Amino acid sequence: MTEQGGAARTDERLLREGVIRRLVRRPELGAIGGAVLIWVFFAIIAGDRGFLSLRGTANYLGVSAELGILAIFVSLLMIGGEFDLSIGSIIGACGMIIAILPVEFGLNIWIAIAAAFGFALVIGALNGILVVRTGLPSFIITLASLFVVRGLTIGLTRVITGRTQVGGITDVAGYDTAQAFFASSLQIVDPASARAVTANFSVSILWCIVLMVLGTWLLRRTRAGNWIFGVGGDKNAARNMGVPVRRMKILLFMGTAAAACLVATIQVLSVGSADVLRGTGREFYAIIATVIGGTLLTGGYGSVIGPVFGALIVGMVQQGIVYTGIDSDWFQVFLGTMLVAAVMVNNYMRRLASEAKKKES
Numbered sequence: 001m002t003e004q005g006g007a008a009r010t011d012e013r014l015l016r017e018g019v020i021r022r023l024v025r026r027p028e029l030g031a032i033g034g035a036v037l038i039w040v041f042f043a044i045i046a047g048d049r050g051f052l053s054l055r056g057t058a059n060y061l062g063v064s065a066e067l068g069i070l071a072i073f074v075s076l077l078m079i080g081g082e083f084d085l086s087i088g089s090i091i092g093a094c095g096m097i098i099a100i101l102p103v104e105f106g107l108n109i110w111i112a113i114a115a116a117f118g119f120a121l122v123i124g125a126l127n128g129i130l131v132v133r134t135g136l137p138s139f140i141i142t143l144a145s146l147f148v149v150r151g152l153t154i155g156l157t158r159v160i161t162g163r164t165q166v167g168g169i170t171d172v173a174g175y176d177t178a179q180a181f182f183a184s185s186l187q188i189v190d191p192a193s194a195r196a197v198t199a200n201f202s203v204s205i206l207w208c209i210v211l212m213v214l215g216t217w218l219l220r221r222t223r224a225g226n227w228i229f230g231v232g233g234d235k236n237a238a239r240n241m242g243v244p245v246r247r248m249k250i251l252l253f254m255g256t257a258a259a260a261c262l263v264a265t266i267q268v269l270s271v272g273s274a275d276v277l278r279g280t281g282r283e284f285y286a287i288i289a290t291v292i293g294g295t296l297l298t299g300g301y302g303s304v305i306g307p308v309f310g311a312l313i314v315g316m317v318q319q320g321i322v323y324t325g326i327d328s329d330w331f332q333v334f335l336g337t338m339l340v341a342a343v344m345v346n347n348y349m350r351r352l353a354s355e356a357k358k359k360e361s
Helices: 002-014 019-025 029-049 054-079 087-105 109-134 138-161 175-182 204-221 223-233 235-240 245-271 282-292 305-324 330-360
Strands: 185-189 198-202
Touching: 029 282, 029 305, 029 330, 054 198, 054 204, 054 223, 054 245, 054 282, 054 305, 087 109, 087 138, 087 245, 087 282, 109 138, 109 175, 109 245, 175 245, 198 204, 204 223, 204 245, 204 305, 223 235, 223 245, 235 245, 282 305, 282 330, 305 330
Parallel strands: none
Antiparallel strands: 185 198
16 A cells, blocks of 8 residues: 555656646746737727738837847846846947948948947946956946946047938948848738738848747756856855856846847848937836846846747837827836836746745645
């Protein structure tokens, strides 16, 4: 009887956990459900005003993709226990580098793009080094970087060009190939339109999907992913286990800076111009999308799938408000409300996951 009872207990422990329990543990569950609800809401309210059209879909997917690219890397950094408030200013600075070097100095735009990525990586590395060497909160370090980089961008751009906007990028050497790689679009004729209206699906959507897949693989399938969770959960314990905490943090800051540069490249090549103030506030939008996606502000928990759906929610609301005819000023009210609601839902889901683990043990 003892052997049978022991076998029964062993078999019970080996049983697969239920689907619902596994879903509760997924940090992106709330964002996926929220995205479905938001889509249904605007499909009902503004479906006949263009939201459900191919053009409407292309609009909110394009907006969401650029924010999603930022949110993926911001999520990795936040899982590692840090913040980066400088990415908005890096977008503006990298955009001006990509514009000024070809337009004012005649360089091939590919050289300008390489220079912009180099600049971004240096800023990201400096942010990371200052955080790990000084012990100051990353909030303070990157807030300072935001103002320093923004100020330098405005000041140097005025000195070089005499203005704060630079155009004429479409005429520089290498633009066509760079635009095709970073910012091309797929045109699809909307069959529901009587006037054969085309919808332009930006390649940024593909960039976002590819980076989401790579980020998920990094977090879930590699040693570096375990290190990121460990650094954000308990850096002292991670260090005692041999995790290179300082190196990981620096690399994560470099990742957010590179993501900002990629978004700047997409924007400049899409519109053919650059503005020193482009990217303003994007750091906060990226953090909001990341939190909506289930990443904890305290670090050590999250995913990259959730923040992409968080960005999708932000994009759908931003464009959906336009289709409904509601004043766009209400968009910021939604962002603030969603941020608080997301934190409350994330805490609740986290508590359910913890209770489930206790029952198993």
